[in-house]
Amino acid sequence: MGSIVSRLLSRLLREEEIEDIEEIKKETGFSHRKITHLYRRFTSLDKGGNGTLSRDDFHRIPELAINPLGDIITNGFFPEGEDQVNFRGFVRTLAHFRPIDQDNEKNKNPSATEPLNSRTNKLLFAFRLYDLDRDGKISRDELLQVLRMIVGVNVSDEELGSIADSTIQEADTNGDGYISFNEFIKVMKNVDVEQMMSSWFLR
Numbered sequence: 111m112g113s114i115v116s117r118l119l120s121r122l123l124r125e126e127e128i129e130d131i132e133e134i135k136k137e138t139g140f141s142h143r144k145i146t147h148l149y150r151r152f153t154s155l156d157k158g159g160n161g162t163l164s165r166d167d168f169h170r171i172p173e174l175a176i177n178p179l180g181d182i183i184t185n186g187f188f189p190e191g192e193d194q195v196n197f198r199g200f201v202r203t204l205a206h207f208r209p210i211d212q213d214n215e216k217n218k219n220p221s222a223t224e225p226l227n228s229r230t231n232k233l234l235f236a237f238r239l240y241d242l243d244r245d246g247k248i249s250r251d252e253l254l255q256v257l258r259m260i261v262g263v264n265v266s267d268e269e270l271g272s273i274a275d276s277t278i279q280e281a282d283t284n285g286d287g288y289i290s291f292n293e294f295i296k297v298m299k300n301v302d303v304e305q306m307m308s309s310w311f312l313r
């Protein structure tokens with residue numbers, strides 16, 4: 111079994127990516143099998159065949175194309191200021207959607223790197239979807255833009271504005287008019303973030 115998987119992998123993965131695979135496994139918690147599957151998916155989406163995906167490539171993913179949050183989630187795959195994502199970045203982003211590893215959370219070694227599927231990293235991923243200019247804080251305007259993408263045209267500007275205002279008012283404990291990541295964590299204190307993130311794909 112193991113040798114079939116590794117033969118498959120060596121066929122599918124380019125040399126430099128094979129060297130990375132142990133690291134990708136460690137970093138993301140995905141199995142060899144899952145990584146192979148994702149690599150197939152990645153290469154089938156990579157129409158340019160240049161080893162990276164563009165936003166256009168993402169638009170061909172049916173789950174995202176029909177998803178009202180599709181554009182927002184797509185943004186989450188792209189590093190700041192970039193319009194291409196490589197396989198490693200693609201898998202790293204997907205790793206945020208893995209269920210939280212309870213054992214890992216409980217027995218966490220404080221010096222170990224926080225796993226990508228930890229509650230904090232899931233929250234950070236969600237936070238960055240709102241923080242459109244990635245300056246580390248969510249402005250009223252960013253909140254409005256993302257809320258508009260979520261609710262579509264059925265809610266008036268006025269209603270949306272008052273939702274944004276009350277959200278910021280509730281979250282913004284230091285009164286600077288923005289929602290920082292720490293403030294975001296407090297607001298999300300009672301939210302099942304794992305449930306929330308999986309719901310993004312079931313809407």
Ligand code: CA
Pocket residue numbers: 240241242243244245246247248249252
């Ligand atoms: Ca911002």
